[in-house]
Amino acid sequence: MKIGITGATGQLGKLVVEQLKSRTDASDLIALVRSPQKVEDIEARAFDYNAPESMEESLQGIHTLLLISGNEIGKRAMQHKNVINAAKEAGIKWIVYTSLLRADTSTLSLAEEHLATEKYLNESGISFTLLRNGWYTENYSGSIPGALAAGAFIGSAGDGKISSASRADFAEAAAAVLTGEGHEGKVYELAGDQSFTLKDFAVEISKQTGKDIPYQDLSEQEYSKALQGFGLPDRIADGIASWDVSASKGDLYAEDKTLSKLIDHPTTPMSESIKAILNS
Ligand SMILES: NC(=O)c1ccc[n+]([C@@H]2O[C@H](COP(=O)([O-])OP(=O)(O)OC[C@H]3O[C@@H](n4cnc5c(N)ncnc54)[C@H](OP(=O)(O)O)[C@@H]3O)[C@@H](O)[C@H]2O)c1
Structure with a gap:
């Protein structure tokens, strides 16, 4: 089953792809990125959170989508909504989203856009998992x-x-969830x-x-x-x-050790x- 990874040329995304390559067939991985020429070893398709018109085509044939939150603060809720809409049209079955630790109660100003994305995912009807990443x-x-x-x-x-925890720890957790069983519908505080x-x-x-x-x-x-x-x-x-x-x-x-449990070693x-x- 094909796994699409947004932000695969970013710092977290690159680590996720490396982790995924050690857990599943590289031919099942598709980088969804603004600069496909930057991707080696796996299939890469053009994908821009600001270009909803071309997203659905890029998502064709993908079963599972890792939506790595964008880095343009203030634009992200709309960008993520674009991605979720396209995922629905393209028939994506499961979305794993990188949110923020306790996004529903956090006073971090970043929480608002993550929470908006979580709500939109909830309303989309698509099965999803929240990786609420800490710092x-x-x-x-x-x-x-x-x-x-x-x-x-x-x-x-x-x-x-x-x-x-290190970016590598969070990346490993994402890869473990994407290739593991029984994670649909879960909210992980990491x-x-x-x-x-x-x-x-x-x-x-x-x-x-x-x-x-x-x-x-x-x-x-x-x-x-x-x-x-x-x-x-x-x-x-x-x-x-x-x-x-x-x-x-x-x-x-x-205090909980969900991240180290997911990656099966201390952070x-x-x-x-x-x-x-x-x-x-
Ligand atoms: N938990 C934390 O401590 C923490 C810290 C910083 C950020 N974050 C969040 O976690 C995400 C991943 O972290 P990171 O360290 O990997 O950040 P990063 O290196 O800045 O990577 C962000 C990724 O998002 C992609 N992106 C941005 N705008 C896009 C757009 N319009 N269309 C498509 N892709 C777009 C970038 O694409 P390009 O490769 O083309 O630039 C890049 O691959 C960040 O984007 C941010 O939401 C979390």
Whole structure:
């Protein structure tokens, strides 16, 4: 049965495809992407969330669709609706969607579009599974070079505990669900086994580098301003600072081990993600 993967040229999507190739026949995999020329080894079809007119044709013959949420914040609810409409027309039997941890109660501003997509999936009549992904550890480890240059790790997450996991862990879970049995209709809240504060994260950076890199907790406004100073657009900087504030309220914390159960091994500890960046 054919599996279509949107966002297959993105960071998560590439890892999902690699995982799927080790679990199923590559001839059953179809990348649904804006740039098919970027895809090697598996069939690739043109697919743009903003071009609903061509989607149905690209989805022909596909049984299962992994809908990886888009990255254009503010446009995604409409884009995902386009995909779900086309999937219905094309006769897709099962959609697996990458949502957000506790999208129905989260204060993260990102939750709204995920929740709208979840509701639309529910109304579509197509069988679906929600992978409510928590934070990628890479969201923080990507800031390590900047923190080393500045001599401090900054954020506005206070003492909020964050149960992140690596992108690879979330990708593995997606592949396990797509190729596994009995996942239709399930809502999976996915997060790392280990929880840490940003202070803990800075302590680990200091330990691994031998340098004193303290965590500096800023107000939401101060953090956004600092990010703008690094060249981030205002809207993105405001978003990142507000997500940290949501983290301070516990929105990125989870205790259950659904992710490690799905992938059948512990999630990647943050120390490993830090090591990977320091060795890169
Ligand atoms: N849980 C988290 O911590 C976290 C963090 C960041 C993002 N996310 C969400 O998870 C998704 C996957 O993460 P990621 O790290 O793989 O992000 P990413 O590297 O930015 O990948 C996003 C993918 O979406 C595709 N895409 C964007 N707009 C599209 C459009 N109009 N039509 C078709 N495809 C489109 C991109 O296509 P191209 O390859 O052509 O650019 C790319 O493949 C993100 O898009 C975002 O919704 C989650």
